[in-house]
Amino acid sequence: MTLDLDALQTRHFDALENRYAEVLAAQGYDRLLIYSGRPARHFGDDQDASFQGYGHFQHWTGQAELTHSWLLVHPGRRPVCYLHAPDDFWHLPAQLPDEAWTERLEVTPGHYDEAPPSVAGGRLAVIGDVSAATSAALGAELNPPALLTALDEGRVRKSEYEIACLSEANRMAIFGHRAAREAFLAGGSELDIHLAYLQASRQRESVLPYGNIVGIGSHAAVLHYQHYDTQAPRERYSLLVDAGHRYRGYCADITRTWAGAEADPLFADLIARMHDIKQRLIAAVAPGVGFVELHERMHRLLGELLVVSELVSGSAEAAVESGITRAFCPHGLGHLLGVQVHDVAGRTACNGIPLPPPVEHPALRLTRELEAGMVVTIEPGFYFIPLLLAPLRQGTAGHEVNWPLVERLAPHGGIRIEDNVRITAQGAENLTPRIE
Structure with missing residues (x-):
């Protein structure tokens, strides 16, 4: 039997939206910003180590190689993907795959070495390998332990x-x-x-x-x-x-x-x-x-x-x-x-x-x-x-x-x-x- 991955992925996305809405409401957050992460630069060099995206970013997107990208989860609204895809002739800019979940997003390509500027307002949490300075600039709480524990638990049972x-x-x-x-x-x-x-x-x-x-x-x-x-x-x-x-x-x-x-x-x-x-x-x-x-x-x-x-x-x-x-x-x-x-x-x-x-x-x-x-x-x-x-x-x-x-x-x-x-x-x- 051939599985309909698009249909399965759509239901997976529905469950994620519902789960995150419940967790954010229970913990008093209005929005959540998830950072995919950045590759680590070798000391004294201009080469980066191999990269793997943050697990909670991957849980939504399945993208392990997207760097410097962000996902804004605001219950009741379409999630927004701030896709790091600057104009570049040294590297091929990032693109999202042709999968069902991308139709559920508002995609905003750009240059996001820093956090996207338009996420302020309401109680905001940010999770991932984010600096304290970045979270402070956003007015966000950085990696709240209780929130991370609840989100981790949401990954234990697979769809x-x-x-x-x-x-x-x-x-x-x-x-x-x-x-x-x-x-x-x-x-x-x-x-x-x-x-x-x-x-x-x-x-x-x-x-x-x-x-x-x-x-x-x-x-x-x-x-x-x-x-x-x-x-x-x-x-x-x-x-x-x-x-x-x-x-x-x-x-x-x-x-x-x-x-x-x-x-x-x-x-x-x-x-x-x-x-x-x-x-x-x-x-x-x-x-x-x-x-x-x-x-x-x-x-x-x-x-x-x-x-x-x-x-x-x-x-x-x-x-x-x-x-x-x-x-x-x-x-x-x-x-x-x-x-x-x-x-x-x-x-x-x-x-x-x-x-x-x-x-x-x-x-x-x-x-x-x-x-x-x-x-x-x-x-x-x-x-x-x-x-x-x-x-x-x-x-x-x-x-x-x-x-x-x-x-x-x-x-x-x-x-x-x-x-x-x-x-x-x-x-x-x-x-x-x-x-x-």
Whole structure:
């Protein structure tokens, strides 16, 4: 069935207008000005860093690359987009896409290095990367915390339009992952694999939702490995690719791990078992399930994996309680996903203030109960990280670990399997197509 994106986007826009009107009225604001943001200039240079627009600006427009632009939300009136599009022969001036939402706006192109001059009157809030001087000149309140919290909460449950965009981002990312696997099996370097991903997913590097992670062998043990070797390694034990796609502002975030020609047979078996763990965790997803509880279930499953693979003696329960599983997987099970890869409002809040994650799970980005409409990543991991294994080896739990087997598998780096999952009233819908 072909989706009518225009109709879905129109309903999404209707819901945004209603939501913002309710939030502004509840907090006593007449109007809201949202700034897309400005690129950061490298110190002592005339070049800018890569840019990504402010999330709340993208929530309305889906435009991640529009700089210096503003959106004025005045309930009861058409939103106004102050589009930064100065006359320029060095760069192509910005244009809005041919999408349904643009018909709902009053578009005022111009030069907006500073805020638009015609937004005064009534109680005004301005949000985004705006200076105090600019907000003072506008007579506006800058980034009011209670307002930001309320607007963040409005992004937690996705509209049908947003689900369609996230699904398309996943579909396009899969082309990249398949090409990455083929490039690896053909003997390519990390850079070759990265370039194959970009070509197949039809993206330039500057528009990726995040920097692709492409790690061969031991590099897969670096969770956010940030380099691309230009030479292929002599031994091809494994490949980990964590890479996504952005469609109309919405992000896919997918990870796969593959065994190479020189892989230990046990490592290939571990990959298959990690796929099974991911599927079991997705099957447990449902409204009302606490994500902390789901994260702890991942650790119990990792404990079982360590025992059945003879990497750890004793029981799976002991492997969790002693901290062994955390040494093999230090990151959280997943996070909210939307116009930001790590989307907002993932932490349980008290009186509007996000609470820190549990002490024993400091890297957990999502601590809330799951609700229908959320989109989350489910990404169990299993790694051989020297920095974490060294203290484990020296501690009291170290005698439970099969260190010769760990050393045999360490050149493979690690495993991460990640899908993007929509929470439904009945349970879960996996938005990530099969790659294998």
